[in-house]
Each structure stands twice: as structure tokens, then as C-alpha cells.
Amino acid sequence: MKIFGKKLFKNNTEAIGILLFLLLAVLPLVLGMIYALLYSLGLAGLMSHGFTFDYWREALSDFELWFSLGYTFYIALTTIALSIFGALLLTIYLKKPFQQGWTGFSLYVPLAFPAIVVAFLVFQLGTQSGFFARILFQLGFISQPSSFPELVNDPLGIGIIAAHTFMAMPFLTLYFMNLYDQENIHDLSQVAQTLGASRIDQTRRVVMPLLLRRAFPTLVLYTIFVMGSYEIPLILGRQSPQMISVLVIRKLRKFSLATIPEAYITALIFMVIVIAALVILFRSKKFSYDLDQ
């Protein structure tokens, strides 16, 4: 690896910059992963009794881990799909009003909320004794507040998805609207129209593919961000299945100190899956967003 090779870097400043990045951002992460690995093999930690595969055997055969991983993917992909869908609709059909005045400002409001506040908000609004349940009860739509549908601590993670979508959709809308202007999509769309494309064709074959192609890395990173979220699933999720971060922290802080290595293993498996997915996704650039292909 020629770090200082002239082929790799234009000048020393760039080399120093990259070195600092490696030192401050990558090295701690790598060391953390090594430490987790050592811990999981019984080679580190106050409670270690020497090298063993027992923790790995235990962790890998734990159904809860795989269930939790599946649940985490489900939540993240559903959130991102809903958010993309909503953001595209807003960008394509309501771009003008959302770029000016109070309507435009309102898009920024959800971005100012920390995740934990959004989680509490959704909790207060969505529980069976919450705001919506009481209103519907007062209006006579339901016979008692508890017959309000389960939106929080529910089996499908509706509360978690709602909270994440509340934060992601405005973010993606703003992002898409900026891309729309930057990439001159309006002009390209008009060219397509001149060439005979219908309104639907313009959207399906020009606007959406261009937006999604440019936004792809951000969308992938946002998905990973949702997968690793903690406060929202902690407050709005169920005791089982739990999203991966909640599961890791639970194992890390359990009454029994013997499960700490398992917590590290869970985190390691999650990191490996995410890194592998990133490598595969960013390597193959042959994605087509043209919805007819």
C-alpha cells in the first residue's frame, strides 16, 4: 500500500489529510473491532478465562440474533422505501410550494428534532391511551381508548417506522429538491417532452432515475443509519424482537456479565454484514433506475 506514493495523492497536504483520517477515524474503529474480537474469543476482559469459541457457538446458535437482524433490515428497508416514495412525490409534484415561504420552512422543522424527542412524541401520540386514541374516543369513533389500533410497541414496528419516516422524509425531500436543481432535471425533462415523452414517461424515465442514481450513496448510508438507531426502537419497540442496537446494549448491560462477549459478537456480525453490503453495492455500478428496464 503506497500511502505516500505520488500516484495516489496529488500533494503532501492530501496525503496528510488522508493519514489523519485513517488515524482519527479508521484506526479507532479497527482497534475497536479487534478488541471486540479478542473479547469474544475470551482473550480480553476482566472475566476472560482464556481462548474459547464457546461465546461464538452460543451467539451464532441463538435464534434471537438472526431474528433481530431480519427485523432490523425489515424496519430500515421499509422506512427508506416509504421515505423515498414520499420524498419523490413531494419533489415531483409539490416542489414549488415547498421551496418558498412557511411551507418550505416546515420541511426543516422535523430535522431539528433529536431522535429521542421524536420517539417520545410518537409514543405520546400513538399509544392506546395517547392523543389520537383520546380524540377518536371523544369523537365517538371508538368505544374505548384501548380499542385504538396498536401503533406503538406493536409487532410490525409501525411506531418505529413512523418515527424514522418522520425524520427521513423531509431530509430526503430537501435533498432531492436540491439535486433536481443541481442536475438541471427540469431542463432534461423538457427535452424529453420535446422528443415526445408523456408526463408519466418524463417522471418514470428521466426524473426518478436521475434523482435516485445521484442519491444512491446517501440513501444507502441513511439505511445504515436507521439500522443502527437506538433510542427510537428502545422506546417504541417491543421486548421481542428487538432491533440490533437495542439487543447489543441489552446483552452488554445484562445482569450476567457472562453475556458481554455475546454482545460484542452481535455487534461484530452486524458490522461485517453492513461492510459486506456496502462493498457489494458500491462495487457494482451497473444499477439502472429506469423503471422500464
Next chain:
Amino acid sequence: MRSRTFFILGMLLVICLACSRSADKQDDPTNLSWDQILQKADGQAVNMMMWQGDPNINDYMQNFVVPEVKKRFGINLEIAGGQGNNIVSILMSELEANQSNGELDMVWINGETFYQLRQIDGLYGPFVDTLPNAKYIDFQNPFIKYDFQQPINGYEVPWGNVQFTIIYDSARVKNPPKTREALAKYVKAHPGTFTITNDFSGMTFLKSLLIGIAGKGTLSGDFDKTKYEKYSTQLWTYINRIKPYFWKEGETFPSSVAAMHQLFVNGELNFTMSNNDTEVDNKILQGFFPKTARAYVLKDGTIQNSHYLGIPVNAPNKAAAMVVSNFMISPEAQYRKARPDIWGDGTVLARDKLPSRWQQKFAQMPQRLHAPPRDSLQSHALQELAPKYMIKLYEDFREKVIQK
């Protein structure tokens, strides 16, 4: 090649950090006289980590203990928020990194944390005998001498004593169920209004039920697998039989007692629970619980336990931490803490060991209004079980109840 060298160096660094434990001995204040300890403590700062989830407790600490120790002993007591698991993870990382001067001088812990800290040799001691006010404590009282069946052996100072209670709203529940059978009957007749938390309080409740099933004293002593299997099977059968009538059909459980309190005041639940028998009075005074909330214990009894103060093995200011601990078990500080309008935490001092002036004061203390008098709870007090029971209950509750 370079990346490989880099990797190996990194590995070595981590291994060195993880494996080396220095033999540095801190200066040990227990070798000093109390006057010397007081002298040493003067001007020192004490970092105390404790749970800060209750305004009454915070108020007692910030507006009484902090100024008093400053005034009397010149000690700057600084309080940081953190529960048992925070304390354990901080100490574990410090000890793993071989940090001889830790971040914490004093910690507020219960049996769960005591068990973990003793496992990692995280506590300094024995030091309790050195404290002059320890003479007022009856260390033969089993609710003080043993913490989760483990003898405290001078490694933690008893600070308060509480008993688990069930809280209900007397406006909604006329005759609260006092036995397992009555509870099952109530839950079936009023579906969705009862649940247990998947945390320390919930497990303490399950432990009380388990002892009730096994019979008082049967599970005392070390963890007994055969006995546990036998009685816990009965416990899970009992719980699973009524689980469909729990809150949310028993498909999920509140993760903490705070969440359960919220559901109780919202009217979703008719019951909540507390590890502190005076909490019901506190919460009514704060306006959080309805005035009709009441606390009671099961006929078969509920767990009574003490909570303690400990000094981490790598605490930089042990002498000052000892002086603060000693003040916190003084009759004055304990009396104030026990008053229901202040905190309502049961005292650890034995009344007959106190000077007569304090005996009288304790006897005349205003009583709480919404929970049974403490003396009447004593006959329904159950001792904590060995820690392994708690570990198994947590695991099995997840496997045999939540995931079922």
C-alpha cells in the same frame, strides 16, 4: 505489507492494554485513625455516581448532603447520574485499561451491582468497620448483612432499606388481589389492566412469586438448579396461564418501571409496582399519581432489600468518600432521609443502638399515608435470593414468557 504490520501492531497494543493489570497499591485509609482520615479528606472532591431518576432523592442529595459535607468536612461532593450498569461498565473499562486513578469515588448500588462489582474485584474494602457511625447499624440483621445472599463483609455501607410493593388505584380496584390465585382471577376478569416490567422490579416481583410457590426459606442459600427448575416451571405455567389477559395480551411488556407508572397514570393499567414502599406517597405528593393510589404487599410476602454505598477499588479520594459515607449513615442524615415528605427511605440504623434522643425522634416520625406502616410490612418481608436466580429469571422470562 505495511497494512499487515499496522494490523499486527494494533493487535499487540490491544493485547497489552487488555492483559496488563498493574499491581499499584493505592494508599489505604483503613490504616489511618478517623481523625487522620478526616484531615486527609478536608478539601478533597468526591465524585459520586448514583441513579438520579427521582426529584425527592436528588433534592435530598443536592440540598442537604452536598452542602452539609462541604460545611462540616470541607468536602466537595459532586454527583453524576448513572445506574448500576453504567457504574459497572465504567469500572470494567477502567480496570481493563489498568487505570489506577478512576473517575468515581463513591457509588450507590444495590445487590445486582454489588454482585457484578465483586465479580470484577471492583470494590474497595473492607472499610465499613472504620466508620464511627457503623456502630448504630445491626450487621446481624439478615436484610443488611446479606446482599442477594452474599455477605457484604465490609465492602459496602448500608444506606437505606425498602420493600417491594404493588401499587393500585383504589378508585378503580376495590379489593386488590393479595394472593396468586386472587391475582389470576382478577387479571382474567379485567383483561389488559395488569402487567409486569421486564426489568429489575418485574424480576423482583417474579422472585416474590417464586418464593411464594416454593415456600419461605426453601430457596435460601446458594443457587440450587433442581429446586429452581422445579419451582420456576410452576411459576411459568402460572404466568403463561394468565398472560393472554395481561396488557397487550402479554405480547410485550413495559421495559421499565417508569414506563409502567406512565401506563398506570394514563389509566391503561390498574396496577404498577415499586421497589420502594414509600414511593406511592412520594408520587402522590408530586402530583404524579392520583390521590387514590395505594400500596400493598402480597400475603406470601414481597422482597425486602437494602441499598448500599460503595467505594471503587481505584477511587482517587477514598478517605473523603469514607467521610461522606459516614455522614450519610449518621442519625441526622438517616432521619431526614426517612421522612416521607423528604424521601421516605427506610433507615438502616437499629433503633435500640441509637442515643435516646434519636430513638425518640425516630419513634415520633410522621408516618406515610398511602402504604401500610413499615413495621407491619416486616412480617411479610422476604430475603433476596442468590444472584443466579435473578439471572435465570431474566433469561427464562424472555425465553419462556416473552418469546412464547
